[in-house]
Amino acid sequence: LRGDHPFLASGLNNFGLLRQDLGRYDDSDKLFKEALAIQRKHLGSKHPSVAATLNNRACLHLVQGKLQEAKRLQQKALDTWRLHFPDEHPSVVTGLSNLAMALEHEGNFQAAEPMFEGCLRIWRNRLDDEHPNVAIGLNNLSCLRSCEGKFPSVESSLTEALQICKKSFGADHTLVATVTNNLAVFFQEQCKFDAAQALYQESLKSGIKHLDTWHLSSIVIITNLAGLYTALGKFAEAEPLFTEALNIWKTKFGDEHPSVATCLNNFAGLFEVQGKYSEAEDFHQQSLTIRKTKLGDDHPDVATSLNNLAGLYRVMGKFSDAELSYAAALEIWKEKLGDGHPSVATCKNNLGLLYQEQGRYAEARVLYEEALEIQGQQEGGGRVDFASTLNNLGCLYEAQGEYSAAEPRLQESLAIRRQYLGNEHPGVAVSLNNVACCLFSARKYAGSVAFLEEAVDILRQKVGGDHPALALFIGNLACLYHAQGKLMASLSLFDESLRIVLLQFGEDHPLFSVCLSNMAKWCESPALCAVIRPVTCESLRVLHGKARVHTQERRVYVLRDECVTGYEMETKKPETKVFSFMQTGGGPWQPMCVISALNDNAQLGNHKSVAEGPQLEETVTMQLHRATQERIYCSTRLRDIVVQDSAVAKARVDVSGIRAPDADDDVCLASGLNNLGNIFRRQSKLRCAKLAFDRALLIRKTKLGDDHPDVATSLNNLAGLYRVMGKFSDAELSYAAALEIWKEKLGDGHPSVATCKNNLGLLYQEQGRYAEARVLYEEALEIQG
Numbered sequence: 001l002r003g004d005h006p007f008l009a010s011g012l013n014n015f016g017l018l019r020q021d022l023g024r025y026d027d028s029d030k031l032f033k034e035a036l037a038i039q040r041k042h043l044g045s046k047h048p049s050v051a052a053t054l055n056n057r058a059c060l061h062l063v064q065g066k067l068q069e070a071k072r073l074q075q076k077a078l079d080t081w082r083l084h085f086p087d088e089h090p091s092v093v094t095g096l097s098n099l100a101m102a103l104e105h106e107g108n109f110q111a112a113e114p115m116f117e118g119c120l121r122i123w124r125n126r127l128d129d130e131h132p133n134v135a136i137g138l139n140n141l142s143c144l145r146s147c148e149g150k151f152p153s154v155e156s157s158l159t160e161a162l163q164i165c166k167k168s169f170g171a172d173h174t175l176v177a178t179v180t181n182n183l184a185v186f187f188q189e190q191c192k193f194d195a196a197q198a199l200y201q202e203s204l205k206s207g208i209k210h211l212d213t214w215h216l217s218s219i220v221i222i223t224n225l226a227g228l229y230t231a232l233g234k235f236a237e238a239e240p241l242f243t244e245a246l247n248i249w250k251t252k253f254g255d256e257h258p259s260v261a262t263c264l265n266n267f268a269g270l271f272e273v274q275g276k277y278s279e280a281e282d283f284h285q286q287s288l289t290i291r292k293t294k295l296g297d298d299h300p301d302v303a304t305s306l307n308n309l310a311g312l313y314r315v316m317g318k319f320s321d322a323e324l325s326y327a328a329a330l331e332i333w334k335e336k337l338g339d340g341h342p343s344v345a346t347c348k349n350n351l352g353l354l355y356q357e358q359g360r361y362a363e364a365r366v367l368y369e370e371a372l373e374i375q376g377q378q379e380g381g382g383r384v385d386f387a388s389t390l391n392n393l394g395c396l397y398e399a400q401g402e403y404s405a406a407e408p409r410l411q412e413s414l415a416i417r418r419q420y421l422g423n424e425h426p427g428v429a430v431s432l433n434n435v436a437c438c439l440f441s442a443r444k445y446a447g448s449v450a451f452l453e454e455a456v457d458i459l460r461q462k463v464g465g466d467h468p469a470l471a472l473f474i475g476n477l478a479c480l481y482h483a484q485g486k487l488m489a490s491l492s493l494f495d496e497s498l499r500i501v502l503l504q505f506g507e508d509h510p511l512f513s514v515c516l517s518n519m520a521k522w523c524e525s526p527a528l529c530a531v532i533r534p535v536t537c538e539s540l541r542v543l544h545g546k547a548r549v550h551t552q553e554r555r556v557y558v559l560r561d562e563c564v565t566g567y568e569m570e571t572k573k574p575e576t577k578v579f580s581f582m583q584t585g586g587g588p589w590q591p592m593c594v595i596s597a598l599n600d601n602a603q604l605g606n607h608k609s610v611a612e613g614p615q616l617e618e619t620v621t622m623q624l625h626r627a628t629q630e631r632i633y634c635s636t637r638l639r640d641i642v643v644q645d646s647a648v649a650k651a652r653v654d655v656s657g658i659r660a661p662d663a664d665d666d667v668c669l670a671s672g673l674n675n676l677g678n679i680f681r682r683q684s685k686l687r688c689a690k691l692a693f694d695r696a697l698l699i700r701k702t703k704l705g706d707d708h709p710d711v712a713t714s715l716n717n718l719a720g721l722y723r724v725m726g727k728f729s730d731a732e733l734s735y736a737a738a739l740e741i742w743k744e745k746l747g748d749g750h751p752s753v754a755t756c757k758n759n760l761g762l763l764y765q766e767q768g769r770y771a772e773a774r775v776l777y778e779e780a781l782e783i784q785g
Contacts, residue, residue, distance in 0.1 A: 006042045009035040020060050032057045051080035067106050074099045088122045107341040116141040135164040158183040177203045181221050188228055191425050191462050200225040219248050230270050233467040242267045261290035277316050284309040303332035314354050326351040345374035349389045356396050359708040368393040387416035401750035403442040410435045429458040445484050452477045471500035670699040693718045712741035723763050735760040754783035
């Protein structure tokens with residue numbers, strides 16, 4: 001054949017698909033362009049073959065995150081096919097399905113859903129209700145509806161698709177494994193973990209029987225099962241599966257394939273929840289580098305990596321690095337997906353969470369409200385995201401002491417989660433916990449206990465008795481029991497919390513120190529001072545030098561939601577790809593099926609080929625499912641709940657001298673030192689108390705800035721110590737500085753302002769300045785009343 005023969009275009013097309021599956025996107029696009037040039041020269045720009053190549057280029061651009069170009073090319077391919085074929089022709093249905101996929105990636109679910117419904121309706125009318133293409137259509141539609149939160153129809157559609165595939169191909173076919181896997185993903189999202197695990201294992205067995213463990217379908221299922229084990233806190237079982245999947249990807253496609261980046265990202269999430277922050281950062285950085293190299297600096301998946309890395313930096317207390325990464329992710333998502341895309345709302349929520357932790361409450365509130373404005377226009381799954389941001393806004397109000405504003409928002413978030421997730425979902429437990437925290441802060445102990453007891457019951461039923469999240473919840477409940485004077489009940493729960501953390505993480509994890517700190521709180525009464533020293537010493541030994549645990553001077557954990565970070569769920573959203581046909585000598589046209597590899601958000605399923613020549617319209621169309629395969633993509637990420645630890649860390653270290661904070665000092669250590677100073681003060685060990693308070697204050701000023709509310713806490717506590725020591729002038733200066741910070745950052749009506757005024761009034765009273773003391777007491781009472 002000569003160099004520009006039309007048959008050569010078919011080979012170039014298929015070779016381009018292969019290069020795409022290998023992650024060599026630039027090479028793939030060049031081959032598609034070359035094929036297009038040949039086809040347009042010999043067949044004209046309106047030939048169905050040209051439409052097929054345009055469709056393939058559109059699918060490539062979708063993988064690359066070039067959504068606008070993908071939509072343009074896909075619409076052009078669809079318009080060309082419609083010139084030659086009726087609306088029910090397989091090529092037209094393929095184009096319509098792929099255009100719907102592009103709209104779904106864009107977040108335009110309302111436009112995509114009727115297209116997927118139309119494709120399914122055509123397959124049912126043209127073929128029959130038990131045809132494999134109907135199963136594929138059901139699978140496509142169920143993935144979209146899962147994003148929309150229309151969960152009842154998702155389960156029924158996937159179940160029907162699975163029954164069709166089993167009847168058509170038998171129980172051991174790879175397409176059966178694919179749909180079974182997708183149903184398992186859905187069950188996992190619904191927190192039906194036992195059902196999900198059984199289906200993953202069934203899916204894996206089906207795929208292995210037909211292929212082997214190195215097949216792409218099997219790798220995806222292995223990855224998903226590892227993700228499930230991570231969600232269940234079964235870290236020892238998850239890690240070898242992630243390792244196996246990562247090694248297979250690297251062996252099969254090289255170290256820089258986009259799927260390797262996805263696997264690295266998921267592995268990093270496992271390390272992060274275990275507190276292995278250095279390993280997590282290394283894997284996130286590797287994932288980011290691969291994506292920038294293979295996809296370009298402005299690809300949406302690069303934004304995902306930046307967002308996830310920022311979340312890790314936030315947990316580690318590297319606030320400036322976190323802010324830069326969040327800002328870069330937000331810029332990419334706004335540019336590529338538009339200002340109203342759900343990912344933009346998610347990033348604003350996450351950045352707001354970062355600002356909230358830095359005490360930048362006004363900036364955080366603006367971002368939460370902007371995110372809520374976007375999410376408030378969404379239905380289904382978007383309402384769940386709305387509930388997460390509303391939860392965070394409620395926690396912000398609670399942190400500022402605006403309990404009357406916080407409680408209704410937290411209650412609304414709880415109501416939305418009950419409506420869309422069911423009464424026994426762990427997300428509902430998070431909301432119950434946060435409502436309890438708000439009631440606790442408002443001194444409504446009885447009501448807070450009821451909410452938290454329900455939250456603990458949900459977690460015990462859903463994730464088992466040894467899950468790390470359960471340790472946090474029962475630790476909170478123990479704190480509430482302690483506040484009510486139920487000392488033995490609280491001690492039992494503290495002990496259970498400590499046992500879980502030791503089982504899951506060992507003694508060197510920051511949460512271990514928090515649990516010890518809570519037990520030290522139980523032992524704080526003067527009659528038990530002998531017990532305090534060994535407990536607090538052990539606690540602060542663990543705290544020292546560890547990564548950020550988000551400890552503050554409160555006794556309950558506030559759980560806030562970071563919507564899109566962490567594990568990227570494989571295998572969700574199907575997409576149809578059109579293949580060119582090559583004619584063999586003297587025989588009929590045969591499909592040149594190129595089996596596609598899993599991309600960053602994709603899983604191999606079943607490619608569906610469509611003939612280019614009109615002579616194939618009926619014969620090939622009706623027989624096509626027997627010899628062809630179709631790709632199934634995934635772009636859904638598991639939204640994980642990020643726990644903000646707010647427990648009191650009561651501990652002790654040798655504080656024989658003060659030094660400047662080094663790189664290993666963190667605000668959690670400052671919290672431990674502050675609480676230790678309080679214990680020393682109660683024991684009249686005033687010199688030791690001052691050394692602890694001074695060191696805590698120095699760390700907080702260095703890490704958080706001079707005007708952070710936690711700095712005011714240290715100043716207030718130090719002032720109280722000065723008052724006891726008789727250093728009245730030093731005490732007055734410290735109280736005044738604390739009061740100024742709290743008023744500026746939290747507002748004149750915040751409870752901390754009232755507390756500081758009460759403390760300053762006590763100082764004035766001891767100095768005989770009764771008139772000034774009375775004014776301060778009355779001002780404090782006005783706030784507290």
